[in-house]
Amino acid sequence: MSSSARFDSASAPGMAGRSSPWPARLDLLQSGTGLLLALFMWVHMLFVSSILLGNDAMWVVARFFEGYFIVGRRVPALVALTVATVAALFIGHAALALRKFPSDYHAFRTFRSHMKGFRHEDTSLWYWQVVSGFALFFLASLHLGTMLTRPGRIGPFESGDRVWSDVMWPVYLVMLFAVELHGGVGLYRLALKWGWFAGPDPNVTRRRLRAVKWTLTVFFVVLGLATLAAYVRVGIGHADHYGVPYTPSWIEVPAP
Numbered sequence: 001m002s003s004s005a006r007f008d009s010a011s012a013p014g015m016a017g018r019s020s021p022w023p024a025r026l027d028l029l030q031s032g033t034g035l036l037l038a039l040f041m042w043v044h045m046l047f048v049s050s051i052l053l054g055n056d057a058m059w060v061v062a063r064f065f066e067g068y069f070i071v072g073r074r075v076p077a078l079v080a081l082t083v084a085t086v087a088a089l090f091i092g093h094a095a096l097a098l099r100k101f102p103s104d105y106h107a108f109r110t111f112r113s114h115m116k117g118f119r120h121e122d123t124s125l126w127y128w129q130v131v132s133g134f135a136l137f138f139l140a141s142l143h144l145g146t147m148l149t150r151p152g153r154i155g156p157f158e159s160g161d162r163v164w165s166d167v168m169w170p171v172y173l174v175m176l177f178a179v180e181l182h183g184g185v186g187l188y189r190l191a192l193k194w195g196w197f198a199g200p201d202p203n204v205t206r207r208r209l210r211a212v213k214w215t216l217t218v219f220f221v222v223l224g225l226a227t228l229a230a231y232v233r234v235g236i237g238h239a240d241h242y243g244v245p246y247t248p249s250w251i252e253v254p255a256p
């Protein structure tokens with residue numbers, strides 16, 4: 001399409017002088033918060049998966065974020081502060097995303113029928129991003145609420161108890177697939193939208209980006225499943241001592 005044929009809201013009938021920079025600004029903000037959240041999720045998964053290296057490794061990671069190795073005592077408020085920051089990003093991102101949701105059932109049906117007619121992978125990916133985003137709105141709110149109100153209850157036994165005895169594993173299982181799909185598709189769409197890694201041939205770029213996206217998604221889903229299985233195993237083994245926190249054998253006095 002030539003630039004002169006592009007739709008210009010300022011020249012549309014009844015819209016003279018109404019062109020606003022805000023839609024573009026909000027779009028940029030949505031992209032920025034999405035990028036930060038996606039990067040956070042990768043780092044989060046790497047830290048949470050420390051359980052695969054053993055209970056001591058996960059205990060060290062959990063205490064590290066409480067400042068234990070710096071101030072010599074546990075400060076769970078530091079974790080709560082991180083959770084509050086992530087929650088603010090999450091709420092901002094979700095609120096901005098609401099603008100893109102189909103506004104009613106009719107709009108939803110119209111989109112679905114277009115999607116089926118097009119049979120275009122990127123259009124279908126957008127649909128799955130909306131569906132997974134909707135699910136995450138509830139699932140991640142639950143998880144962030146728990147982390148915000150119980151920041152001191154993170155550790156191999158504490159997390160194992162939550163996953164198994166508090167029956168959080170079904171929530172984590174669904175959330176894992178939703179977040180990896182949502183984040184993977186989101187980053188792919190960001191790369192296309194802003195032209196990151198763009199080569200001379202757009203079709204080749206698209207194919208390459210898709211391959212990278214699916215590789216990352218599969219990697220983090222497999223890592224997440226192995227991690228979840230490890231928490232389930234720890235939780236089952238610890239069920240008879242529910243609520244008793246983990247203390248490594250090399251610590252003589254439990255951390256205050």
Ligand code: HEM
Pocket residue numbers: 044048079082083084086090136140143144147154155158159160162163168172173175176179223224225226227228231
């Ligand atoms: C600073 C904020 C966060 C903290 C401190 C945190 C911490 C944790 C911890 C300690 C676990 C291990 C299980 C447990 O203790 O219950 C966990 C698991 C998990 N978290 Fe988070 N989390 C945060 C934010 C998020 C967000 C925003 C999402 C997704 C939108 C998320 C998705 C998950 C998933 C899917 C699992 C299960 C891991 C697996 O299946 O292997 N977390 N998180």
